[in-house]
Amino acid sequence: MRAAVVVFPGSNCDRDLAMAFRAAGADVTMVWHKDTSLPDGIDIVGIPGGFSYGDYLRCGAIAAQSPICQSVAAHAGRGGYVFGVCNGFQVLTETGLLPGALLRNAGLKYICKTVGLKVETSASAFTEGYNAGDVIDIPIAHHDGNYYADDVVLDALVDQDRVAFRYTDNPNGSARDIAGILSENRRVLGMMPHPERAADEGHGGTDGAALFRAVTGALTTA
């Protein structure tokens, strides 16, 4: 299984994301934001956390217009898998690959701590390694993670079983406690928490490793 991890100026979780994919058995290529195409044969694109382009204008807004993001959108359009974490989730909403937007945290503060996440669905390549209802401990580290969408969109996400993770104790004001969502075809996942920071014994927790094992396994046998 081949993964590409996009590196923007200001990305700071790109290596963590690559490590987590590699530990799960994926072959990982780093891709620079100015590249205009993805390497051939990429199964999944990872959009890492960080502060792409210094969070100028809006978090993820400039990255969403970068040359590589046009290729990522085309990859998703062909039914390819995409995984955005934290700033990567913000980029995916800015590109329109996922609905809604991430607003400033309701408490206005940057929050960096481990939180409980309830797995809402195991019906995706990303979450099939968990059982729906499982509570996992995953770190968050963000200033703008307050998920917003209008009620029509939120109802659709719930009705279509596209809420992947919810916070057990909402830290940032997110609508309906949403921490991560899936695209309509369930092949694009965006989430604010960092499973790649809970994927190795040295991290102090390994609850995130199952996500990387699941998606790597699913795409290897596919």
Place this chain on the structure above:
Amino acid sequence: MKARVHVMLKTGVLDPQGEAVRHALGAMGFEGVNGVRQGKVIELDLADGTTEAAVTEMCEKLLANTVIESYTVEML
């Protein structure tokens, strides 16, 4: 020529920064501030002949996120 774009969070979208400013004004003794909304102003220095339609397209595609923000364009 120039254009000025005002970007504001849409009505109904909670503005925690505006709320914090409102609280601070109240704490400073300014009475009667019922609400504060914080937005941004973007000034564009444009080639002569740039149309308002072009600036509107810039807003739609980049300057505003129309999921959460509204904008107005002022050609100067």
